[in-house]
Amino acid sequence: SNQKVQASISALQKTERFNKVEVKVKPDPAGLQVSFVLEPAFYIGVLQFPGAVKAFTYTRLLQVANLPDENLYDKAQIPKSEAALLKFFEDNGYFRATVQADTQLNEPNQLANITFNVNLGKRARIGQVQIQGPSPQENARLLHSVRSLRAMLTRSSLKTGRPYSPARIQAATRLLKKHLAAEHRLASVVQVMPPQYHPEHNRADLTINVQPGPVVMVRMNGARLSIIPFVSGRREKQLIPIYEEGAIDRDLVNEGQR
Template sequence: MVGSIELVSDPRINVDAFRALVAQKAGETYSGEKIKASVAALQATRRFTKVDVDVRPEAAGLHVIFVLEPAFYVGILQFPGATRVFTYTRLLQVVNLPDEDPYEKTRIPQAETALLNFLRTNGFFQATVGTETQLDEENQLANITFNVQLNKRARIGRVEVQGPPQQEAARLVRSMRSLRATVTGAALKPGKSYTQERLKSATGRLQKYLAGQRRLASRVRMNPPQYHAETNRADVSFNVEEGPIVDIRTAGARLSVFPFLGGRRQKKLIPIYDEGAFDRDLVEEGRRNLVNFFQEKGYFDAKVKTVVQHQPDKISLLYQIDKGKRHRVREISFRGNQNLPEDKLLTHIEIRKHHLLSRGRYSEKFLRKSVTDIEALYRDAGYENVKVDPQVVDHEPDIDVTFQIVEG
């Protein structure tokens, strides 16, 4: 479906007079025949040396651009007044006017709006933007200057948390004013500068506080700020859905002989803690991490099952671990490697043979990584169609790993 149609030419030419010649209409299904007919009709006017068509997929449908030569193209973009605070690269991303794109007048107001919105989300609610375009006749370029007046950055006004009971909401607000919040740059107090970094850190601080209460399925969303021009302050509020308490346990094997280290490892291996969220993908990622952890310790047959129980105000998650017997990596071999020697391949894999002080190094994660690295090594050498098939044979308590290589 065609979402929009634009005619682009020399900015001094009124292209509206030629729109009636375009057979393809917005809101209709894209038609190659109608596009050809439109190009032929535009060329028949003899006003343009060439007519090109540029089709771009967008959310609203296909954006069809008829480029009527001689046209102008986006040249140098400048942002005086803004680059002292923001990087030039970031400003280019915001206005989204790639160099050498056909210059379209209609895109300038859109770029101005995007830039103003960006500045306001970063605390410059009083910022103004004025645009000037200079045409470089010799090179057919349109050089665009966005004159930015930032004015004073706003400061934080009132801070509120909506959703939980009043007492809990007050505790959440205090968590963003704590010493830890100050040290980590997450302090959200009236009078502090309004910056995206501070707001993101404060949101993360709320998530960590809730995680510390075992509210690992919580959701935190910042509401649009309420700006007060007379004081140049913006009130900030968060909508918090606390969610049920999440109880996570491991059974069947210890992560450490020291309980406090085991707890720290559990939080490191199970991403639900860091993400402050609960879903099937995170549960599965935690399972894989536990399997890899025990395999790296020599328990190559380690298996982990998950049991999830849902209650109205609680989620119980159990990781049942069966680490099996300890193994060692006896042999690592390669077959089919006609053009790369074994000693070079060995330096590009994560798996290691046993030696006097080690049972070797093996896990499903390391096996996958080794396959990827071998294939990358071959492709760098010009073998684009290489295939590597790993084979693991368990001889209890030893395992042999063979990489079957088809160089292609």
């Protein structure tokens, strides 16, 4: 009966020894001949990333591929892992990267060893940078701040030709927020839009949207940090987290009170 067939399929699947169980039914003079076609189960074995470990740690690549060892091997997951690796490489400036997976089945041990052959290509460089949101004059000042000597020394420079990397862009975002905080714009929002990549030059253009927000004045009463005014102001900015973070919210205000 169909109920017994389904019970047999369920029992075979519970053994976890088979990746796929198919039922074939053929007419027979004595009735129906039922056959179970079993596909042996394989488990994720060793993953390798030749061509990528020179730029990224093996652990990070494992996290991106997201194929935990000893999990059941599913060949439908491999294109997803390839796509995840490609996006990870692009996010890190390797827009020309290619990934090709090759699976070797170790039948005696029921393991699927997967090699992701990676060609990173050259890392892209920063192309044109635009800042949008404030006035044209403020846009120019903010753009100058991420192309200044200070930006170069803090590895946050967005000068054309600099290597494209998430760390550089994050550092530049922090620098912009500090620049705005110095103007008492403590509730500013700085958002980097997805890059526009130009394969012919291997450069990525950046657009940064800036919302300066309102002017926020911070005053401290009842405490004298120094008899010298400019030293007192500097010390105040060191002690109050709002200045350090270049942002304002209730948690930072409460931390500053402590």
